[in-house]
Amino acid sequence: MVRENLVVMEVVTTKFGKKKHFQISKPLGVFLLFLFLGCLIATGLLAHNLTSCPGGVAQTEKLSGALTENGASQTTQNVLVDEIPTTTTNSPTTTEAEAKADTNVRLPRSVVPHSYKLRLIPFLQEGNFTFHGEVRILVNVTIPTNNITLHADDLFIHSVSVTDVGGNTVSIRDVRGVKQKQFLVIDLDEEVAAGNQYYVYITFKGVLNDLLQGFYRSSYQENNQTRWMAATQFQSTDARRCFPCFDEPGLKARFQISLARPKDMTSISNMRKINSIPAPPNLPDYEWDNYEESLPMSTYLIAFVVSDFQCITNGKISIWARRSALNQAHYGLEIAPTILEYYEKFFGIEYPLPKLDMVAIPDFSGGAMENWGLITYREPVLLYEKGVSSRSSLQRIAHVVAHELAHQWFGNLVTPTWWTDLWLNEGFATYVEFLGAYAVEPKWKDPDLFLVNELHGAFGLDALSTSHPISIKVNNPDEINDIFDRISYSKGASIIRMMQHFLSAEVFHKGLNNYLNNSKYSNAEQDDLWQAFTVVSHQSKVLDPDVSVKEIMDTWTLQTGYPVVTAVSIPEGDSLTLTQERFFLDKEKKADDSSWWIPLTYTDSRHNFRTTWMRKEPEITLSNVVLGEGDWFLLNVNQTGYYRVNYDTRNWHRIINQLRKDFEVFDLKNRAQFLDDALNLAFSGYISYDIALNVTLYLTKEREFVPWNTGLDNLDYLYDMFVRTAHFDKYKAYVLHLIQDFYEELGFKEWAEDEPLTVLSRMDIVGKACLLGLRDCIIKAVQLFQNWKNTANPDRDNDISPDLREIVYCTAISDGGQEEWDFAWQRYLTTNVANEKEILLTALGCSKETWILSRYLEWAVTEHAGIRKHDSARVFASVSENPVGQDLAYRFLKTNWNRIRTYLGPSSMSLVSIVRTSTAHFNTEEEVNDFKSFFSRKYDEFGVALRTAQQSIEQGQANVKWMKTYFTTIVNWLENVRR
Ligand SMILES: *[C@@H]1O[C@H](CO)[C@@H](O)[C@H](O)[C@H]1NC(C)=O
Ligand SMILES: *[C@@H]1O[C@H](CO)[C@@H](O)[C@H](O)[C@H]1NC(C)=O
Ligand SMILES: *[C@@H]1O[C@H](CO)[C@@H](O)[C@H](O)[C@H]1NC(C)=O
Ligand SMILES: [Zn+2]
Secondary structure (H helix, E strand, O other): OOOHHHHEEEEEEEOOOOOOOOOOOOHHHHHHHHHEEEEEEEEEEEOOOOHHOOOHHHHHHHHHHHHHHHHHHOOOOOOOOOOOOOOOOOOOOHHHHHHHHHHOOOOOOOOOEEEEEEEEEEEOOOOOOEEEEEEEEEEEEOOEEEEEEEEOOOEEEEEEEEEEOOOOEEEEEEEEEEEEOOOOEEEEEEEEOOOOEEEEEEEEEEEOOOOOOEEEEEEEEOEEEEEEEEEEEEEOOOOHHHOEEEEOOOOOOEEEEEEEOOOOOEEEEOOOOOEEEEOOOOOOOOEEEEOOOOOEHHHHHHEEEEEEOOEEEEEOEEEEEEEHHHHHOOOHHHHHHHHHHHHHHHHHHOOOOOOOEEEEOOOOOOOOOOOOOEEEEEEHHHOOOOOOOHHHHHHHEEEEEEHHHHHOOEEEOOOEEEHHHHHHHHHHHHHHHHHHHHHHHHHHHHHHHHHHHHHHHHHHHHHOOOOOOOOOOOOHHHHHHHHOOOOHHHHHHHHHHHHHHHHHHHHHHHHHHHHHHHHHOOOEEEHHHHHHHHHHHHOOOOOOOOOOOHHHHHHHHHHOOOEEEEEEOOOOOOOEEEEEEEEEEEEEEEOOOOOOOOEEEEEEOOOOOEEEEEEOEEEEEEEOOOOOOOOOOOHHHOOOOOEEEOOOHHHHHHHHHHHHHHHHOHHHHHHHHHHHHHHHHHHHOOOHHHHHHHHHHHHHOOOOOHHHHHHHHHHHHHHHHHOOOHHHHHHHHHHHHHHHHHHHHHHHOOOOOOHHHOOOOHHHHHHHHHHHHHHHHHHHHHHHHHHOOOOOOOOOOOOOOOHHHHHHHHHHHHHOOHHHHHHHHHHHOOOOHHHHHHHHHHHOOOEEEHHHHHHHHHHHHOOOOOOOOHHHHHHHHHHHHHOHHHHHHHHHHHOOOHHHHHHOOOOOOOHHHHHHHHHOOOOHHHHHHHHHHHHHHHHOOHHHHHHHHHHHHHHHHHHHHHHHHHHHHHHHHHOOOOO
16 A cells, blocks of 8 residues: 655555454444344344345345355354444453453454355435445365454355255354454354364444544535445454455455445446346346456456556556546556566566556545555556646655555565565555655656655654564554554665665565565565565575574664664774664663664775675774875665764764865765665764764755755754744844855746656746745746736636645735635635645645634545545645644644544544644744643554554653753854855
8 A cells, every 4th residue: 555645755554454443333333232232132033034134135046045045044043242343442341351451352263264155235315325245255174173264354245055065054153243353253153173164144234434444434525415335444453344254364265256336436446347137126127247256366466447447558567546527537548557577577477467447536545555466556646637737746655556566466466475474565565666666757756855854854853762673563453554654665765775775686586586486375474575685695695604684684674773883983094883772862761782784885986886885783894995195985875774873073074075175976865875874873872963963065966956055954853943032033044145156046936848857846846936025936936826816717627736836825825815715716626636635735834824724624534625534644644744733733633633533433544644744843842841741641542543642752851851951052053154
């Protein structure tokens, strides 16, 4: 899956929140209550008459005739008193014993699924929004047992029966839900023997919820009408909310799916449709769509969509969208085939399915989801309208498509056995997405962008003592969801990139190909991948026979954090001493003896490039490094290693001199590295701020995006610390001085012939100029906005360059009042382009009027106010970025805690994002303490946001300390800097 990027450097995980307390509208609530009561009565009756269940069971003969004839009437079945599987993993009634039991939520392996036949009828009428279903699972007994245990959650179980393959009934003693584990347990009267196969047949009902998980509903407007659709999002543990199943990634099976849909709609699923046949007589407006049986696959990758979407297709690949957005689907169809072919070569295995559908869904919790053969997307990450969508959104689309396509092999064909190895899936797809995107858009220079998009961000989070190892034991759904974070994605990708470099591209390819071939249609663990790489690297002698890839990589995946390597030259000698230690955001925190296998690459002013290893040693000596007068030394060439580098003061000075004299001697990646390392080392107390800030001086001459973006990102930290202080003017003056020349060169207009990275640079530089109040910038932005506002048809005619729109809108809204805000809000409501909606939403948070911001926050968590649930977090992020809004957003979060949790679902990932962004700017003790006490009062309610809250506190405390320690030093430096 792909996470959702909100604001610069603020990455919001796109995984799927579990909610614990199902919040539903009144009619549905009543309906559910009815279902619940109905269940108590019905289960008694059903034992005798399966067909009293409307919907699915009407089709029983077709699906499982043998079952109903032979099995139903004899099936004994107890009433599911009050134990229907439902939600509430952490309800107040949870006893301690239950909570403890909760930690082992794995299914027993005594019964495993072989194949499923699944039939579902979704009802998409207002006031209904339910679905009926039946599933017949062919299971294998591997260990004698007297129960069959599988998953179900938020479902109403209507009937259950078990038969052997000859059609003989196995009598059921009891059917129970175990809420804590989201289990459905079928207790049998007799033991079933190992080696036998049985059919488990279950009929059930559920709700098409509005929380964007499981089988859910989404809507949009077309011709002034509300259109409804149904879609799925199962990763990680929500297939069980749609149908009873063995919902673990290691329990692969074949799936044969049938979906009933209204005649005027279409359905799509993982596999090709075989045919459509008339619906049961009680549903004359419906038809059944029958799908081919799938290859062996995991439940979390199942998907279907029922909608009145239309598609464009090249025969094999189709893109689906709402009718009025279909013209925005061409870019996706243009790049997908090329990327797919690229991967077929890269992985050395053909795309395993006969077709691929990609669909843009108006309500979508993450960025995109890699369901096998049916990839689902949030609209702005698939749809592109030339002249309206920003050019930078092209890059986002290419990346997300490349990411999800990579999963078709890495994740779908070969799947991690358990979520502990999630990082392998996500780290790999994130790394490979840069290669796939590069294959279709080489001008974006993805290999360079990796630094700013992934590596530096991972460094930031992973420097906290509240970070976590990349490979982590997880049990329950909250814990599983908690690890869809920057560590799994960006750190995972970074250490894979490092590995690719020390193994060589050739070994990497071969090992990867072997790994995939060894485990296709099956499951694997990280050790299987290490083993595949070890074998090939010994064959081709890139590693010593006594060294395994596992030994190296375990130091990166099982330990938290990463090292800083310090290189100190021995005076008058020709050698250097290298030491490693864990890098902490706060140097004084170090009470840690972790050490790593570090692939070292180094060079010097005379271009003597060399490599070696630091084999977990705390210290090594590099000999024959002859540095003459003024010669510099550089470690971690092109920042391919996942570690920071520190030098002695003499070498830092030499680097700074070289940068100021002729910076192009260094590759742009190394320039970015100097900036990122120096400013972070200074932050943490490893070097002085004088050194770090002196590194930034050369930026006046820099014209490349990657170093600039790195520099500005790091200077943004100072912005946050300075913006509410009396010395902000000095910060402003310095940064405006740095960007002045580049700002004038770039100008305010986007040109068709601009290189893509020039477009990105312009966004950065012009954005910073306006934010810091450069008059020329503000005047131009406001003028452009006013011109737009004065056109007769602003929804059709907008001359502002798409990539500058966010800056122009934000500046004009910040500078203006209610009139500008309302104008932008109207455009937000009207536009048909999702990317433009996102830009407007972010810009609307730029107002300086407190009441407008309060109203905006209010609307973000109000049903029918116009903001989709999946966008609430974007509103909070934007208001929190705004110095006028920071306090407001935080206080709003505290005051409305319960309401927000209820609205979004208490463990939604949007909530995690909101907690992160609204607490990101603390730098006084009062603020941190206030949040700490709120956090401890509400500790139990933080759920998936728990680690994020702890990280906010740690970051806040570091900020407070930073203010005490460095603020004055920096003010002095800024006052005295010779420009
Ligand atoms: C189930 O058992 C059948 C017959 O013994 C076997 O062919 C099949 O591979 C087994 N399936 C699984 C998932 O274990
Ligand atoms: C939803 O519609 C179906 C089909 O008409 C019907 O069987 C079912 O009872 C309805 N459910 C509710 C809650 O209205
Ligand atoms: C079901 O059977 C398995 C294997 O015999 C056993 O480990 C498990 O505890 C049983 N589950 C329940 C809920 O009785
Ligand atoms: Zn992914």
